[in-house]
Amino acid sequence: xxxxxxxxxxxxxxxxxxxxxxxxxxxxxxxxxxxxxxxxxxxxxxxxxxxxxxxxxxxxxxxxxxxxxxxxxxxxxxxxxxxxxxxxxxxxxxxxxxxxxxxxxxxxxxx
Amino acid sequence: xxxxxxxxxxxxxxxxxxxxxxxxxxxxxxxxxxxxxxxxxxxxxxxxxxxxxxxxxxxxxxxxxxxxxxxxxxxxxxxxxxxxxxxxxxxxxxxxxxxxxxxxxxxxxxxxxxx
Numbered sequence: 001x002x003x004x005x006x007x008x009x010x011x012x013x014x015x016x017x018x019x020x021x022x023x024x025x026x027x028x029x030x031x032x033x034x035x036x037x038x039x040x041x042x043x044x045x046x047x048x049x050x051x052x053x054x055x056x057x058x059x060x061x062x063x064x065x066x067x068x069x070x071x072x073x074x075x076x077x078x079x080x081x082x083x084x085x086x087x088x089x090x091x092x093x094x095x096x097x098x099x100x101x102x103x104x105x106x107x108x109x110x111x
Numbered sequence: 112x113x114x115x116x117x118x119x120x121x122x123x124x125x126x127x128x129x130x131x132x133x134x135x136x137x138x139x140x141x142x143x144x145x146x147x148x149x150x151x152x153x154x155x156x157x158x159x160x161x162x163x164x165x166x167x168x169x170x171x172x173x174x175x176x177x178x179x180x181x182x183x184x185x186x187x188x189x190x191x192x193x194x195x196x197x198x199x200x201x202x203x204x205x206x207x208x209x210x211x212x213x214x215x216x217x218x219x220x221x222x223x224x225x226x
Binding site for chain 2: 030031033035040041042043044045048050088090092095096097098099100101102103104
């Protein structure tokens with residue numbers, strides 16, 4: 001069954017703007033991960049945040065996790081055209097790496 | 112991306128054919144995964160192997176048969192597929208499938224079309 005649900009489904013912004021994507025899930029988790037996928041290609045891991053963490057940073061990426069609300073957000077600051085891709089959250093209920101993915105947010109960054 | 116490779120990149124097969132997808136990881140990982148990505152559906156986990164043993168099978172039809180001869184190689188054998196099996200098949204690996212959670216590294220995928 002689908003666990004993560006991203007919002008919005010699509011997001012269109014200009015270069016330099018920030019992009020925020022949200023993920024909601026239904027059951028308790030061990031960790032939550034964000035991935036990026038360029039059109040029709042493999043996924044690239046961005047950030048893993050564990051259930052006892054509230055925020056994590058990696059370069060221009062910031063991920064927050066609110067386990068009480070069962071939600072996470074991914075913020076990309078100062079976006080670039082190269083950030084154009086689909087972004088997926090994936091939940092890991094047990095920590096045994098059996099990930100359940102959402103349908104993703106398609107981000108378009110225009111020059 | 113040289114960490115996880117997949118061959119072939121594109122495959123067209125008839126419903127009566129038998130073919131195999133190959134995945135190889137060069138990362139020294141112990142766990143490998145097969146996923147199916149169909150249009151307008153979430154990425155679906157099909158199989159998980161940890162140290163060459165299958166630890167997860169998400170109710171996948173028997174026309175898909177995985178094989179993991181060692182921790183670096185993973186195959187997906189296909190036979191008598193249906194048109195609805197057309198999809199992007201992604202292989203991934205992670206350090207382990209243990210109880211601490213690890214990020215997964217994906218290959219570029221095989222685009223399968225069943226005619």
